[in-house]
Amino acid sequence: MQTDMTNPLEQKYNELVNDYNKLQTEYAELHKKLQELEQQSGARAGGPEVSAEVPNPDNLESTLRRLIRQIAAILQAEKVAFMLFKSEESELVATPPAFGFTDDEINLLKVRATQGISGEVFRDGKPMMFHDAVTDPRTMKENVALFHIRNGLTVPLILEKRDEENRVVDRKTIGVLHAFNKQRGGAFIDEDIRLLERMSRNVxxxxxNMQMYQAILEEKQELLHTIESLAAGLLMVNHNGRVAQMNQSARRIFGIDTDVQNKPFGEVIVDSSIQEIVRKAIDEGAEGELLEVTVRMENQEHIYQAQNAIVRGDDGKMVGTVVIFNDITDIRNLERMKSAFVATVSHELRTPLTAIKGFTSTLLQDSDDSFTNDDRREFYTIIDQETDRLTRLINDLLNIARIEAGESLKPDFKQVDFKKLASKVITIQRASTNKHTLVLDVPDDIPLIMADEDKLDQIITNLISNAVKYSPHGGEVKLFAKMEDEDHLVFGIKDQGIGIPPEHVNKVFEKFHRVDHSDTRKAYGTGLGLFLVKNLVEEIHGGEIWCESVYGEGSTFLVRLPKVAPLSLQQDGD
Structure with missing residues (x-):
C-alpha cells in the first residue's frame, strides 16, 4: 500500500522539480541581467536608474509560495513553514510565505537555536519526525498549543555550493523546514521525510537567491544614500551625454530642485566651464582638469573646486565621467586673510621702527644740544611707546606660533586682585589717548581670583586697546566688573565706537579676521589680538568670552572667569 501511495507522490514531486527547473532558467536569465547591471552600476557609482532596473525579488517569492503549497499538497500536510537562523539573536525565526499559518502566527513562531526539535535539527543537520506533539519531550509545548500542532516533520535547510564538476564544496545550514499535521488524522512516514529533504534543497x-537579491538592493540603496549625503557635490554623466546622477550638494550648488536624471547635461549645467570639462571627457577622454567655480548661494559667495575623472567598466571602456565639487571658500578666504595679514604685519613692524629710527637719528644728529629737555623727554617717550608697541606685536606673533604648533601657553596661577590690576591697565592706557575717557567701574569688594596675572593683564590690555582703536572719534571706554555668582567673575569693556556689523560679530575671534570699512582701514592691527585673547580666556583660564555690538553705536566685550581655575588647568601650570 505504501508503494501505491508513493507513485502519485513521486509524480507530484517530479512536477515540482519541473517547475523548479523553469525557475532556474528564469533565474539564470535574471542573474545574467543582474551581472550586466552590476557592471554598469559599478561604473556609474550606483545611479538611481540602476536600482530601478534591478530585477524585483517578488517573482522569486511567488515561486517560493508555490513550492510551499506544493509541499503541503504532496505531503498532505495542513501546515508548512520554514524558519531561518538569525545570528544576532541566535534564534530560528519563521518567515513568510507559509501554508496554514496566518501572518500573525508566523510573526509569533520563533525559538532559540538551542531549543526544541527546530534547534536540534538545525544544529545536527538531521531530519526528525514526531507523532504526538503533546507527549513528545522534544517539542516546545507552548508552540504546540498555540499553533495546534499534532504531529510533524522537520528537516534542515542546507545550502550547497558546487564546483564546475558538480561536486559539493561547501554546505551551510540556513534554517529548518516544517510540515505539520497530516491530513485526515493520518501520520507521517519515512517516505515523507525523504521527499521533504529533497524538496528542502529547492526551497x-x-x-x-532571494537573500542575494535583497543584499544587492540594500547595498545599492546604502550606496545611493551615501552619495546623496556627501558634502561634496557629485555630477555623473553617461557616455551619451545624459545625467546619470546628481546628488543633493550638486543640486544645491547649481540651484536645481527638480529631477534631472536622463536629461542632457547641457540643459542641466549652464556654467560653460563645467560644460567644457564634461564635453572633453566624453569626446576626448580628458580627465583630471582642475578649475574653480564661483556661485552665490543664500546671498553669499561660494568657491568650488571642480575636478573630473573618467568612469570605466570592467572591460575598460568608458561609460561616462564624474565631476566632484569641493567647497574651498574657507581656504580661499584664509589665503586672502593671510595675504592681508602679511601686508598688515609688515606695516605694523615698519611703523614703530620708522618712529624709533627717526627720533633716534634726530637725537644723534643734535651735536650742539639744540633740543630742550622737554623736547628730548617727548622724543624718548615716543621711542618708549613705539618700543612697547613693537614688543606687544612680537609677543602676539610668538604666542600665536606656539598655539598653532599645539604648544600650550604655560600658566602661572596665583591670587590676583582684579580691581588693582584693572586700575593699573586703565592708567597705562590713559597715557596713549587724549580723545577718550577711560572709566573704571569695579566694586571695592570684588574678591581675589585665581588667575595668571600676566595673561589676565594681556587680556584686559588688548580689549581696552581695541576699544580705543575702534572708537576713532573718541568717547567713553568703560571697564566694569561684578561677581555673577560666588564662583564666577564677569567683566566687560564697553565703547562708543563704530560697532561691528551683525554678520561679523561671531567671526571677530577668528584668526586674521578684520572688519573692513573706511574707519577700520585707518586703525592699525593684525587681526590676531582677539584670537589670542579668546585662547587666553578659554584655554588658559577655562572661561568664556563673547561680544555684543550695535553697528554704529559701539561694542561690549564680555568675559566670564571662574573664581578658582579648574584643577586640570592648575595642573598644566605646575
Whole structure:
C-alpha cells in the first residue's frame, strides 16, 4: 500500500522539480541581467536608474509560495513553514510565505537555536519526525498549543555550493523546514521525510537567491544614500551625454530642485566651464582638469573646486565621467586673510621702527644740544611707546606660533586682585589717548581670583586697546566688573565706537579676521589680538568670552572667569 501511495507522490514531486527547473532558467536569465547591471552600476557609482532596473525579488517569492503549497499538497500536510537562523539573536525565526499559518502566527513562531526539535535539527543537520506533539519531550509545548500542532516533520535547510564538476564544496545550514499535521488524522512516514529533504534543497536555493537579491538592493540603496549625503557635490554623466546622477550638494550648488536624471547635461549645467570639462571627457577622454567655480548661494559667495575623472567598466571602456565639487571658500578666504595679514604685519613692524629710527637719528644728529629737555623727554617717550608697541606685536606673533604648533601657553596661577590690576591697565592706557575717557567701574569688594596675572593683564590690555582703536572719534571706554555668582567673575569693556556689523560679530575671534570699512582701514592691527585673547580666556583660564555690538553705536566685550581655575588647568601650570 505504501508503494501505491508513493507513485502519485513521486509524480507530484517530479512536477515540482519541473517547475523548479523553469525557475532556474528564469533565474539564470535574471542573474545574467543582474551581472550586466552590476557592471554598469559599478561604473556609474550606483545611479538611481540602476536600482530601478534591478530585477524585483517578488517573482522569486511567488515561486517560493508555490513550492510551499506544493509541499503541503504532496505531503498532505495542513501546515508548512520554514524558519531561518538569525545570528544576532541566535534564534530560528519563521518567515513568510507559509501554508496554514496566518501572518500573525508566523510573526509569533520563533525559538532559540538551542531549543526544541527546530534547534536540534538545525544544529545536527538531521531530519526528525514526531507523532504526538503533546507527549513528545522534544517539542516546545507552548508552540504546540498555540499553533495546534499534532504531529510533524522537520528537516534542515542546507545550502550547497558546487564546483564546475558538480561536486559539493561547501554546505551551510540556513534554517529548518516544517510540515505539520497530516491530513485526515493520518501520520507521517519515512517516505515523507525523504521527499521533504529533497524538496528542502529547492526551497533553500530559492531563499538563497532571494537573500542575494535583497543584499544587492540594500547595498545599492546604502550606496545611493551615501552619495546623496556627501558634502561634496557629485555630477555623473553617461557616455551619451545624459545625467546619470546628481546628488543633493550638486543640486544645491547649481540651484536645481527638480529631477534631472536622463536629461542632457547641457540643459542641466549652464556654467560653460563645467560644460567644457564634461564635453572633453566624453569626446576626448580628458580627465583630471582642475578649475574653480564661483556661485552665490543664500546671498553669499561660494568657491568650488571642480575636478573630473573618467568612469570605466570592467572591460575598460568608458561609460561616462564624474565631476566632484569641493567647497574651498574657507581656504580661499584664509589665503586672502593671510595675504592681508602679511601686508598688515609688515606695516605694523615698519611703523614703530620708522618712529624709533627717526627720533633716534634726530637725537644723534643734535651735536650742539639744540633740543630742550622737554623736547628730548617727548622724543624718548615716543621711542618708549613705539618700543612697547613693537614688543606687544612680537609677543602676539610668538604666542600665536606656539598655539598653532599645539604648544600650550604655560600658566602661572596665583591670587590676583582684579580691581588693582584693572586700575593699573586703565592708567597705562590713559597715557596713549587724549580723545577718550577711560572709566573704571569695579566694586571695592570684588574678591581675589585665581588667575595668571600676566595673561589676565594681556587680556584686559588688548580689549581696552581695541576699544580705543575702534572708537576713532573718541568717547567713553568703560571697564566694569561684578561677581555673577560666588564662583564666577564677569567683566566687560564697553565703547562708543563704530560697532561691528551683525554678520561679523561671531567671526571677530577668528584668526586674521578684520572688519573692513573706511574707519577700520585707518586703525592699525593684525587681526590676531582677539584670537589670542579668546585662547587666553578659554584655554588658559577655562572661561568664556563673547561680544555684543550695535553697528554704529559701539561694542561690549564680555568675559566670564571662574573664581578658582579648574584643577586640570592648575595642573598644566605646575
Amino acid at each position: 533553500a536555493a530559492v531563499i538563497a
